[in-house]
Amino acid sequence: GQQLNQSPQSMFIQEGEDVSMNCTSSSIFNTWLWYKQDPGEGPVLLIALYKAGELTSNGRLTAQFGITRKDSFLNISASIPSDVGIYFCAGRNRETSGSRLTFGEGTQLTVNP
């Protein structure tokens, strides 16, 4: 089946620093999604990407759909303490998996004040 590698697994940064994380797939996706999960809560959708090369922002967050359609990147600028949480990428190939998403393992972000 499809495999999604997300890196890094964890990050420890100082408040104000920029953050980058990425996901790579063994196969092509039509859709890339980025979620954030706070402890004990359900993931919240941050950004959705539908087209190769697409760059989309949501406040301090920017995500890109890789040109090869096998990768995606999420950047967070000027991090703040409330950015702490687990960030998941998810991809979908409508031809091979219909409405099913494949999720990455997550990036645990810690922001030191």
Next chain:
Amino acid sequence: DGGITQSPKYLFRKEGQNVTLSCEQNLNHDAMYWYRQDPGQGLRLIYYSQIVNDFQKGDIAEGYSVSREKKESFPLTVTSAQKNPTAFYLCASSPFSLSGYEQYFGPGTRLTVT
């Protein structure tokens, strides 16, 4: 106020008992999903349903059962056959659209079986 509700937030059961987790959505979404999350791990798909009265197994369906009698409801039963049922269970729903199938998650139910 539209959204997905899961109840209860915390659930405790004795080993050998079946337990049913509730998931309700008022977003008028067609598809609904159940995931399991273990500590420090990602999301694994248990079952999903794209239409009422129809559902498909995900990657880890053994020991679980579901029903989809109404569009807004997708309950999950964790049976005694599930060998390691203690986990965080997440329900999600998504609309059908040409652009994508963004999934929206409920707050989750933490099940502890002893």
